[in-house]
Amino acid sequence: MKKNIFLYLFVFVGLILLYTLVNGNKIQESNAAEIQELMSENKGLKDSLQKETLQRLDMQYFSLENNDDALAYYDHLTLENPTRYIEDKLLETNEEKGDNPLIPYEGMESDFKINKIKVMNHRWIVADFSDGKYWGDIIIKYELKDDMSVDFTLLDHLLYTRSN
Known part of the structure; x- marks a missing residue:
């Protein structure tokens, strides 16, 4: 009976580890995709800021x-x-x-x-x-x-x- 409890405990711990590993990979992939999206958005904001800065400098030319x-x-x-x-x-x-x-x-x-x-x-x-x-x-x-x-x-x- 003691052997069965250890076997069940070992299988249960194995299932928890497998669930944690699979769930961790999904979270990591989701975070990586979100980081890529934010970096892409950041690049767009930098381009927009640069464009606005150039427009402002152009408007200030005659001043x-x-x-x-x-x-x-x-x-x-x-x-x-x-x-x-x-x-x-x-x-x-x-x-x-x-x-x-x-x-x-x-x-x-x-x-x-x-x-x-x-x-x-x-x-x-x-x-x-x-x-x-x-x-x-x-x-x-x-x-x-x-x-x-x-x-x-x-x-x-x-x-x-x-x-x-």
Whole structure:
């Protein structure tokens, strides 16, 4: 009887070991497949991130912040951020009552005001304006003087028409 108990115990332990071995292999294969899938997804994310980085750099190509030659014009001034200073000066023109004086149109719904600004280099600005319903773009030439004043000159303008 003792021999049978040891035989049954040995067979039972053998079955447990066989089950553990088979189950462990299945888990290992599943984990390996999941790792491969995650690595493939990671590669796709890296490619996407690289593409977005290149797009961002391309969009920043025409900007004062990334143009060392244009920034050299302001070396003699004590400006920490020339772009921000110029944008602020341009936005101050919105504070006048009525339409912004740089916009050659009269607002139809309300007053035309400048919304978005892109300082291209040490001479040009592209800006977006709107009255809440109608909008357009302007190209402005500017000059930052030694006394920190800024002169703005409208070069060109465009008012979009609604297609409704």
